[in-house]
Every structure is written in C-alpha cells, then in structure tokens.
Amino acid sequence: MATTAPPEQSTRPTYADVTRDVFGTLGNPSKTYYILFGFILSVLALGLIALLYQIRYGLGVAGYTPPVMWGAYITTFVFWVGIAHSGTLISAILFLFRSAWRTAVYRTAEAMTVFAVLTAGLFPLIHVGRIWYAYWLFPYPNQRMLWVNFKSPLVFDVFAVSTYLIVSTLFLIVGLIPDIAAIREKATGWRKKLYTVTALGWRGTDQQWRHYSKAYLYMAALATPLVLSVHSVVSWDFAVSIVPGWHATIFAPYFVAGAIYSGVAMVITLMVPLRKAFKMERYITVDHFENLSKLLLLTGMIVFYAYVIEYFMAWYSGNPFEQQSFWNRAFGDYWWATWTMIVCNGFLPLFLFFKKIRRSIPALFVLSLFVNLGMWFERFVIIVVSLSFEYVPYAMGHYTPSWVEFSILAGSFAWFFMWFLLFAKNFPMVSITEVKEIIPLPRKQEAHR
C-alpha cells in the first residue's frame, strides 16, 4: 500500500510550531504507554531472573557445547553493537555531508545508538560468567603486577566499545542542550526544574553558538571514523583467528556495512510507531522514510555482495576446510539459520528497488522487522555455525541456546526499549534546533511585499 504525504506536510511549520509540537510529545503518557512499559518491565524481569540464575549456578546453564564456546551472548553482543551504528551514521556522517533530511530523524537514531551500545556492553560481561570480575577486562594497577594482552582484538574491543559508548553519549547530550533550553521555557512543575538543570545555563547567545557550532562539527568529525573503527574492531575478534568462515580480510567492511544495514532497519522499526504515536507526520515525512530505505537498499546490497564473495572465496581458495565450512552453513544442521539470513538480508530488501515499496510505511516496517531478524541470524551463522564445524571431525559439536540465553536475549530487548521509552517521553525525540535550522526565518522585506 502506498502512503501519500498528508496535506499538512505541504504547509511549512514556523519556529514556534516546532517548539510547540515537539514539546507536546513530552509528559502525560497515555494508558497504552503504561501498559507497554509494564510489559517491557516484566520481560526485563524475566531476563534478570535468568541472569541471576546463571550467576548462581554458573555458565553451565547456558547451552555451550564444545567446541561452540561463543554462542547466543556474543551473537547478541555483535547484533546490538551493529544496531548502534546507523545512529552515528545519520547524526555524524550525514551532518558532515550537510544532508538536510537528517535533521528530523537524527535524534531518534542517536538515542537508539546510545541505548544499543548500553545493551551491547552487557553481553561480554554476561558471557564471561563471573560477572563480578568484569573489571579484569580493563588495564588497571594490581597486586599481581600484570596487564591485559594489548595484542588481542578482544582487548581492542574493550577500548572501542567503551569509547563508542562515551562519545555517542556525549554527542547525544551536546545536541540536546539547546533543545532542552527551548522546552525549559514552556515546562512547568518538576519538569521545569529538570530542564533548567539539564539545559546547563543555555540561552543561545552568539558566543555560545559560536563555540557550540564548532564543537559539534569537531565531535562529528571524531565520531565519523569512530563508527567505522568500532565494527571493524568487532570483526577482528573473528577475522584474526584461523577458524574456517572467520579468517577473511573482507570482514571489516562486511561488518561495518552489516552494522549500518541493521541499524537503519532498527531506526525504521522505531520511527514508524513513534511518528504515529507522537503525531509527527508533519516533520517525519514519507520522504524521510524513502531516504532511509535507500540507505537500507545500498547497505543491504553490500552485505549481500559480501555473502556471495564469502562463498566464492571459499570455493576459489581450494581450501577443503573453508569449503566444508561453507557447505555446512548452507546444507548442514543449521541450514535454516543460514537461509533465514540470506532471504531476510539478501533477497527481501531487493523489493526496495520499487519506489512504491520505498514510500509505503507499512511495507517498510515489515521489511525492517525481517532485516532485524536476518541480521541476528547473520551473527549466529558466523559465530556458532563456524565454530561448530572446524577441522577435526571428532571435535565438531552442535549448540542449541538454553532457556537462560533466550530469556536474557528477550531481556536485552526489554532493556533497550525501556530506555528508549523513558527517553521519548522526557526529552525531544525530534531535534528542535536542527529542524528550525532548515526553516527560513521570516524577513521584513518579504512581509512588506
């Protein structure tokens, strides 16, 4: 079904409209919001119970079966880090390219980035089992007088993901400050106090804008290579080892494209209900969704190309272990996971070549759900299927995630959505300042004509 732009899109909002409309999305949550939030909290509770159970009885309660000692937790870690990436792409990279359409959607994407990294960061800690020793991952002075192994990509990851979390959070906060100042003037009660404190004294003076504009530009310039580096580093967790199916130089660009792909899909998944619930059709238009779907199509095709190249290289290498590994992916025990990945990520997005699909919001929403599913399975296939079928036949094994892993996986979604919902009702999900930037201010000369 093609969705046409509602008639109000044609009328350009004024500065006052923008502040009023975005402010109108905050506070006074509806009954539906509370029901949804209650459901999310109950799923989160399930995940927490499963985690406590694992902490009490040890990692044996997860489904790890030698040689598959990286399972659903690492799969979900890579999935959430990937989700984070499109937020920075939209907020930083498109900012540097002066892409005007990003202004209405970047805040949602940026908030998604922060909460996705916040979720991803939990999984290495859950995966190591003894969560109370998680600080061993960081180099710190200790009585044993030892340091971490800086040559290991796993330690690269600690630095990359921590840096990503800090920088993306700072970037989100910096963008929020002028918006909070705008809604501070309209808020009342405890919200007024909250926004007065969090606006950090912002008044929009010429001196503040002078330093702010430059600082934002440099933050974007720093975040741009960061986003490319983080998923490259995550890919090296696999690529530097000699597991068949992992040891490939294509991994870094393949993972970065996949990360942006999954992230754009998640932005669409989040934006469709948000736009409807907040009545933001005037600001987040069908054109925005079409631009997002073009990004989805581009990154989807890069990912599909990488799938094909992986199979080609396995055949062309003449390496029997590599060939067996890829044969096992497509026709072995986990064929269903591989084909779910190929259909959801490779074939379904090709529908986006049709403009009608690109401009149909229901179709995009459904497609984005399939891509989310497919991208989780992509990581499952790369990690679990490769590990289950390495070199020595007697050391091959079959891994099935346990109820504990499934519960923690569900809990991670609840954790992510809990933060997102809390943020959506308390802070502007559409950037007031940047939307105003693309609306021309009235001129006296025009008024006199």
Next chain:
Amino acid sequence: MSGHPGGILAAFKHIDAAIKAIHDLKDMGYRDFTVFSPTPLLELEEAIGHKVSPVRRWTLIGALTGVASGFAMTLWMSADWPLAVGGKPIGSTIPYVVFAFELMVLFGAIATLTGLAFHSWRNAKPAAFDGRFTDDMIGIFVPCVEDRRDAVKDLMETTGAEEVRVEA
C-alpha cells in the same frame, strides 16, 4: 538584583531587521552587545563577525594527547609485564595503533566539550534574557548607560524590533 548591567533589550521576529540592527550598532561603536537566537544562523554570525572559535585547538590538543597516551600506555605496560604471544614483538606498534586511535577520539571529544564549556563560560557576558529567544525570536541586548538608552532604543525601533524594553 537583575545580575546584568542596565541597557536595552530588543526582540526581533525578522532576521533581516536583526541583521540591520547589528550593523547599525557596530556603526555606532557598540561591540559588547549580546545576540540571542533559537538556532545557529549563519547570516547573524557573519553580521556579528566573531573570529573562529578557539575550540578547535582543544580538539587538536586532546586528540594528540590521546594518540600519545595510547602508544605510551600500551608500550609501557607491555614492557612492564612482557607477554610473548603469537610470535609478535613485546612492544608491537601495529596492533597498538587501535588503542592510539580510540584514545585519540575519546580524548579529542572530551577536550572539545571541555573547550566548549570553558570558552562559553569565559566569554559569557551578563545580559538580560527573554524565554522567547530560545523559541522563535532573535534578541539583542545592548548594555548602556542611561544617557545613551534613548538613542539605542530609537535604533532598535527604526530597524524593526517587535518589542524594545529598557532593562534597569
């Protein structure tokens, strides 16, 4: 006490009127006025004519410190506890580029924000303010002694201010 010097506070709805007021104020010799706007506006910036923000130096110094710290940390810690793995030298500069890069971004970003906070605070001038300046109006506050207020008020009104207030 108002916390700012006395002067004239004007609110503009039209950007060209505000720009004209800024030019006229500069022609009259005023330099220490404050302009408020709901969003960064290039035309206003050009009319005011500030120099480039020094925040860029903070970014550069922060980023370079990050690179140096990344290499220094990894090389020193490797030397302090030699760990021979994978046939690589104890101090392997190539993998350590990753740490230097990540700390470059981290320190650069933190330094940028520190610079933003520092310069915004250092260059802040006490000025009267109205909440509409973060919504849909451009504001200009001109600190001036009582003798000159009438002239500034006239200037604001003739250039097209929607509202002009004398702030004691």
